Amino acid sequence: MHTIDAIRSRRSIRSYLSRGVDRDLLEQLIWDAAQAPPPRRGQVPWTFNVIEGLDRISVYGQRAKRYAKENHPDEPGWEWAETPDFEVFWGAPVLIVVSGRVEDCCRAGENLLLSAHARGLGTCWVGSPLLWLRNPSIKAELGIPPDLVPGAAICLGYPASIPEATRRDWPTIIWSK
Ligand SMILES: Cc1cc2nc3c(=O)[nH]c(=O)nc-3n(C[C@H](O)[C@H](O)[C@H](O)COP(=O)(O)O)c2cc1C
Helix, strand or coil, X not given: XXXXXXXXXXXXCCCECCCCCCHHHHHHHHHHHCCCCCCCCCCCCCEEEEEECHHHHHHHHHHHHHHHHHHCCCCCCXXXXXXXXXXXXXXXXXXXXXXXXXXXXXHHHHHHHHHHHHCCCEEEECCCCHHHHCCHHHHHHHCCCCCCEEEEEXXXXXXXXXXXXXXXXXCCCCCCC
16 A cells, blocks of 8 residues: 555544454554654664454453543543443554654554555554553553553454544644745
């Protein structure tokens, strides 16, 4: 798939086939993610957790939702934690968590989304589990180094259905010449 086509046709997928994703392919996706430009030469301080298995991920989703319901800050935007049919990981058979500095995680995460789409996979970037994932005991459970912060959580799998494109507003462009 052409890069421009991948950028313009990617959609957030919230319905997945139950089949898993081969480890070779998962490694290729992570290698593509790691091609994101580093702020300086050398190793970027990040880790990629690959969590496999529908049941395990579904239980994590329930835990993340319960944790958010009980611990979220007193501000708007957390209604999903009380919404019965809101799913944190949307039945995905694979979950990838990128930890590090948030800006590094975001560059890698977008690469991963586009690479997955170009390879016939679907993804959904999910912010909903981050409060839970950033809890020190959960980081320890998942083996995330204490000095790194989970910055991107991405559901991954083969799409069962692909939604219509959501509208984008033309961004403000400020020209200088
Ligand atoms: C930082 C961030 C957090 C997001 N969190 C969630 C989430 O928790 N759950 C979810 O279903 N989608 C989440 N999304 C996906 C957006 O809702 C999605 O990008 C939006 O619906 C537009 O759809 P599209 O990606 O198909 O264009 C998130 C996206 C971003 C960038």
